[in-house]
Amino acid sequence: MSTEAVFKGWAGLDDKACQGNLKFQEFEPKKWDEDDVDVKILYCGICGSDASALSGEWGPVDNVCPQICGHEIVGEVTKVGTSPDNGIKVGQLVGIGAQSDSCRECDNCKDHKENFCPKQAITFNSPYGRGNGKGSISRGGFAKYWRGPSRFAIPLPDGLDPDIAAPLLCGGVTVFTPLERYGAGTKAKNVGVIGVGGLGHMAILLANGMGANVTAISRSDSKKEDAMKLGASNYIAMGDDLKKAFEPHARSLDLIICTSNPSELPVADYLPLLKPEGTFCLVGIVPKPLEISTFPLIMGTAAIAGSNIGNPDAISRMFKFVVEKNIKPWIQKWDMEEINKAMPSFQKGDPRYRFVLVNTDNGGKL
The missing domain is CATH 3.40.50.720 (NAD(P)-binding Rossmann-like Domain)
Structure with missing residues (x-):
C-alpha cells in the first residue's frame, strides 16, 4: 500500500531566505519515473551548502524559484515504482544525500562512481537529465516529502538511528x-x-x-x-x-x-x-x-x-561502518516548523556540531 504525497516545503524566494524568510508553500516534484520513490521526510540536516544557496552566495536565489534546499534527508518510503533499485519497499527507512541522479550510461556510472558523472543531478536546484523527469528541477529535504530515483535513496541498516543518519549523508x-x-x-x-x-x-x-x-x-x-x-x-x-x-x-x-x-x-x-x-x-x-x-x-x-561527495555505495559502506563502531555525530534537533529560527542560528555558527530538522507531524522525534 502506498500513500499519495502532498509536496510542500520551506522555499527560498529571495536573497533574504537565510535570514528567517523561508516561505512554506506547495511545489512541483519531478515527474514520475518507474524507478522513483516518494519518501515521507522525518529528518533533514542543515549543511553549509544549503546556507550558501539560500543566501545568494551561489547566485541570486530568484534564479531558481522556489528553492527547496536540504540534502541530508532521512525518511520513510511511501511509494515505489515498478522498477526500483536497491530492492526498496514501501515502509523502509532510507537516506538521500547531496546527489539525486546520474546519467547511468557513462563509464563512471557503470563503475558505480556516480559522483563523478558529468550529468549528475544535485539534490536541490538541479535539472534531472533523463526519463519522464528530464528537465524537472530537483527539490530537497526542507519539505514534507521527497521524490527521486531509488538508486540514490540508501536503505538504513538495522541499528542506525534515523536522526543520527541525517548529517552523515553529506x-x-x-x-x-x-x-x-x-x-x-x-x-x-x-x-x-x-x-x-x-x-x-x-x-x-x-x-x-x-x-x-x-x-x-x-x-x-x-x-x-x-x-x-x-x-x-x-x-x-x-x-x-x-x-x-x-x-x-x-x-x-x-x-x-x-x-x-x-x-x-x-x-x-x-x-x-x-x-x-x-x-x-x-x-x-x-x-x-x-x-x-x-x-x-x-x-x-x-x-x-x-575529494568529492560520496557515491551511493560509499554511503552504504559508511552506514554499516558507523553501526559497527557505534559512531554518532553530535546533533542538535529543531522542529522543522522552526526552520526560520534554525537557519539564522546556523549562520551565526551556533551548531555543536550539526543541526537536524525534524518533521514531528510525519513521525520524526525531537
Whole structure:
C-alpha cells in the first residue's frame, strides 16, 4: 500500500531566505519515473551548502524559484515504482544525500562512481537529465516529502538511528570517502583534521573509528575538550603564528583532511606537518586559489588533493561502518516548523556540531 504525497516545503524566494524568510508553500516534484520513490521526510540536516544557496552566495536565489534546499534527508518510503533499485519497499527507512541522479550510461556510472558523472543531478536546484523527469528541477529535504530515483535513496541498516543518519549523508560521507581512500588507520596511521566543526567533528569520529591516531587542528583552544571527547589524541591550537604552532609536530602526520573553508588558505604552511609521501586533502571550498612552491612538494613527495561527495555505495559502506563502531555525530534537533529560527542560528555558527530538522507531524522525534 502506498500513500499519495502532498509536496510542500520551506522555499527560498529571495536573497533574504537565510535570514528567517523561508516561505512554506506547495511545489512541483519531478515527474514520475518507474524507478522513483516518494519518501515521507522525518529528518533533514542543515549543511553549509544549503546556507550558501539560500543566501545568494551561489547566485541570486530568484534564479531558481522556489528553492527547496536540504540534502541530508532521512525518511520513510511511501511509494515505489515498478522498477526500483536497491530492492526498496514501501515502509523502509532510507537516506538521500547531496546527489539525486546520474546519467547511468557513462563509464563512471557503470563503475558505480556516480559522483563523478558529468550529468549528475544535485539534490536541490538541479535539472534531472533523463526519463519522464528530464528537465524537472530537483527539490530537497526542507519539505514534507521527497521524490527521486531509488538508486540514490540508501536503505538504513538495522541499528542506525534515523536522526543520527541525517548529517552523515553529506557531511559524514564527504570526510569518510577520503579517509577510506587514503587508508586512515592502516596506511595513514596518523591523521590530522583541520577544523572542529560540522565536517571536522565527524572526521575525528570516523578516523578514530578506523584506528587512526587523530590530531585535531583548530584556531584556538576553545574546542580542545570537545576534540578529545570525539576521539582525538592530540590537539594543535594554531593561533596567529602557524610556523611556531606546527614546529613541535613536524612530520607527524600521514594524512591531513582540511574541513575548513576560509577565504584563503596558506597551504604551504601546513606541509611541514606531513611525513614524506603524505597527503593534504581539501573537502572545504577555499575561494582564493592556492599558492605554493613546487619545491616542498617535491622534497617531501607530498600530494595536495581534493575529494568529492560520496557515491551511493560509499554511503552504504559508511552506514554499516558507523553501526559497527557505534559512531554518532553530535546533533542538535529543531522542529522543522522552526526552520526560520534554525537557519539564522546556523549562520551565526551556533551548531555543536550539526543541526537536524525534524518533521514531528510525519513521525520524526525531537
